[in-house]
Amino acid sequence: MKRRMPISGVVVLLIGALYFIVPIACTIKFSVEQGHQGFGFDAYRQILNDPTFRDTLWFSVQLALETTIVTMVLMVPTVYWVHLRLPKARPWVESVTILPFVIPPIVLVVGLFDFFKSFSPDWVLENFVFTPKFLVTAYVVLALPFVYRALDAGVRAVDIQTLTEAAQSLGASRSRTLFRVILPNLREAVLAACLLTFVIVLGEFTIASIALYQTFPVYITTIGSAEAFPAAALTVIAVGLTFLAAAVFLVIGRMGMRQRRRPPIGAAMTSVAPAAGATLGEA
Amino acid sequence: MAYLEMQELRKVFGTYTALGGVSISLEEGEFLSFLGPSGCGKTTALRIIAGFLQPDSGRVVIGGEDVTTRAPNRRDIGMVFQAYSLFPNMTAAQNVAFGLKVRKWPSAKRDARVSELLEIVGLSHAVDRYPHQLSGGMQQRVALARALAIEPRVLLLDEPLSALDALVRVQLRDEIRRVQSQLGITTVYVTHDQEEALSVSDRVAVMYAGGIEQLGTPAEIYGAPSTRFVAEFIGTMNRLESRVADGDSGAVDINGSIVPVDAVRGRPAGQEVLLLLRPEAITLEHLNGKPPEPGGLSGEVTAQSFLGAITRLKIAAENGSELIANVPSTGAQAFSVNQRVVVRFPSDSARVLDV
Numbered sequence: 001m002k003r004r005m006p007i008s009g010v011v012v013l014l015i016g017a018l019y020f021i022v023p024i025a026c027t028i029k030f031s032v033e034q035g036h037q038g039f040g041f042d043a044y045r046q047i048l049n050d051p052t053f054r055d056t057l058w059f060s061v062q063l064a065l066e067t068t069i070v071t072m073v074l075m076v077p078t079v080y081w082v083h084l085r086l087p088k089a090r091p092w093v094e095s096v097t098i099l100p101f102v103i104p105p106i107v108l109v110v111g112l113f114d115f116f117k118s119f120s121p122d123w124v125l126e127n128f129v130f131t132p133k134f135l136v137t138a139y140v141v142l143a144l145p146f147v148y149r150a151l152d153a154g155v156r157a158v159d160i161q162t163l164t165e166a167a168q169s170l171g172a173s174r175s176r177t178l179f180r181v182i183l184p185n186l187r188e189a190v191l192a193a194c195l196l197t198f199v200i201v202l203g204e205f206t207i208a209s210i211a212l213y214q215t216f217p218v219y220i221t222t223i224g225s226a227e228a229f230p231a232a233a234l235t236v237i238a239v240g241l242t243f244l245a246a247a248v249f250l251v252i253g254r255m256g257m258r259q260r261r262r263p264p265i266g267a268a269m270t271s272v273a274p275a276a277g278a279t280l281g282e283a
Numbered sequence: 284m285a286y287l288e289m290q291e292l293r294k295v296f297g298t299y300t301a302l303g304g305v306s307i308s309l310e311e312g313e314f315l316s317f318l319g320p321s322g323c324g325k326t327t328a329l330r331i332i333a334g335f336l337q338p339d340s341g342r343v344v345i346g347g348e349d350v351t352t353r354a355p356n357r358r359d360i361g362m363v364f365q366a367y368s369l370f371p372n373m374t375a376a377q378n379v380a381f382g383l384k385v386r387k388w389p390s391a392k393r394d395a396r397v398s399e400l401l402e403i404v405g406l407s408h409a410v411d412r413y414p415h416q417l418s419g420g421m422q423q424r425v426a427l428a429r430a431l432a433i434e435p436r437v438l439l440l441d442e443p444l445s446a447l448d449a450l451v452r453v454q455l456r457d458e459i460r461r462v463q464s465q466l467g468i469t470t471v472y473v474t475h476d477q478e479e480a481l482s483v484s485d486r487v488a489v490m491y492a493g494g495i496e497q498l499g500t501p502a503e504i505y506g507a508p509s510t511r512f513v514a515e516f517i518g519t520m521n522r523l524e525s526r527v528a529d530g531d532s533g534a535v536d537i538n539g540s541i542v543p544v545d546a547v548r549g550r551p552a553g554q555e556v557l558l559l560l561r562p563e564a565i566t567l568e569h570l571n572g573k574p575p576e577p578g579g580l581s582g583e584v585t586a587q588s589f590l591g592a593i594t595r596l597k598i599a600a601e602n603g604s605e606l607i608a609n610v611p612s613t614g615a616q617a618f619s620v621n622q623r624v625v626v627r628f629p630s631d632s633a634r635v636l637d638v
Binding site: 158159162163165166167168169170171172173176180181184185187 | 333334335354355356357358359360361362364365366367368369370371372381382385386426429430433439
């Protein structure tokens with residue numbers, strides 16, 4: 001039986017949609033305005049021809065990829081291990097992962113900086129701490145609450161204890177169990193965590209600005225305070241890129257689902273378990 | 284010579300003793316069940332054999348080798364879990380092939396073994412199905428095939444039927460036994476279901492509070508329970524507090540009724556004993572106004588429940604005892620509720636325990 005949505009529901013939905021659509025629509029309209037000359041794509045042309053646009057975007061994408069990889073390598077085994085062996089530590093780990101919400105970005109940046117400076121040898125300072133790559137350490141911390149929750153939900157959805165023990169009783173080593181049995185079953189959760197991390201880094205302004213590095217969001221702000229029309233065009237491009245990133249992750253996720261639901265004939269004896277490295281690499 | 288030995292296994296969790304020094308030996312090819320209520324230590328014992336738990340003391344020996352400290356993935360033990368143990372990302376065939384891949388079997392040999400095992404458990408048609416496309420019973424068959432594929436030295440089953448429907452449960456337990464005998468594999472089975480344990484095992488170890496109450500064949504466990512716990516846990520048992528009336532001829536006094544019982548011969552008169560009597564050993568006679576002949580307990584039927592082939596009657600005896608009797612359903616109409624009856628049982632059918 002089909003139930004029709006009540007009028008009140010339609011109204012709420014409409015208000016919600018307007019809340020998101022109106023600003024984007026206005027920005028799009030604004031971005032194609034050319035003062036007295038009517039409408040055109042001058043603003044877009046200007047942005048796309050600006051080398052700083054490409055440099056900052058590429059820089060932010062690199063940071064996002066690196067952060068995603070580091071976060072996954074750190075967090076997937078951690079969440080798995082906490083569930084498997086230290087279930088009592090779960091509330092503690094959970095509260096630790098919330099800390100980034102509580103700690104102001106300035107404290108985080110200065111704290112991390114001082115911490116690394118206190119013990120790092122010169123070559124580490126020169127090649128890591130004093131380079132833009134150092135932002136990754138802050139971003140990993142920033143992504144923690146989201147990544148932990150996404151992975152935690154995924155791990156709860158499968159009986160990892162039984163799966164782990166089953167794999168072990170069949171002779172599998174720890175790494176084989178993790179890569180062949182546990183990770184393939186956390187695929188959706190890992191992808192969701194990757195997407196969240198990626199998007200957080202692409203949109204992060206405060207920390208980069210404090211650390212005086214020009215990332216993509218910092219560039220958007222600079223343009224925004226100087227030139228109105230190109231800023232609107234840049235915003236539209238940024239929103240489009242975010243949607244694109246989300247779409248890519250969705251497609252990867254769907255591909256995995258289809259493979260699992262309808263295996264190709266004759267593929268029974270070949271493993272469908274993707275290597276974890278590949279999954280992470282795709283991100 | 285014993286093939287699988289548990290020697291003085293002890294395991295304590297905090298203040299709770301899960302296993303208090305359990306020792307059992309299994310011959311090669313033997314099927315042993317650990318039977319007991321939850322918390323009795325049966326699963327702890329199984330997990331120690333599997334290597335998922337380390338005993339506080341004691342040893343596990345398989346084929347003469349001490350494996351107590353060996354990692355679970357190096358023990359060559361096949362295990363079937365309660366449920367949800369199949370790898371959801373792999374088909375039935377891939378699940379069965381997993382252990383063989385770990386052991387680096389060449390693919391042709393591996394495929395042959397997978398087909399063979401899936402055929403043994405009757406799932407040749409479901410090779411390419413994923414776990415979520417299989418029923419609970421089929422999943423457990425795949426799990427069994429997967430555990431057996433690696434040619435394990437010992438097969439462990441941890442309540443493998445507890446999540447299944449009654450009908451599938453009976454089918455599958457018979458099949459587990461068939462496959463086990465066919466392959467001649469030494470097997471330890473954990474269950475809280477006595478019917479399951481009694482129907483498939485060579486020997487049953489009834490466990491309670493971290494210890495073994497009785498170890499014996501199913502017939503011994505059922506027919507000759509050696510402790511009060513076993514008597515109460517296995518099947519339905521009438522327990523009658525009584526006193527030895529005559530230790531020479533063999534008779535007990537059940538609240539004033541003198542009844543012949545062979546098992547009290549040689550005991551001093553006046554000794555308090557617990558009389559154990561299976562409901563199926565009891566026969567009933569009508570009491571149509573005439574005084575009962577001696578050697579029985581007179582009483583009244585208080586409840587009747589139809590169980591198919593048999594009907595179970597509750598009887599309140601005049602001396603205060605409560606009894607349960609099983610009678611064939613064909614003759615059960617004769618014993619309606621409130622009917623006055625005399626309860627009799629063969630003098631050799633009752634067992635006696637010290638109080």
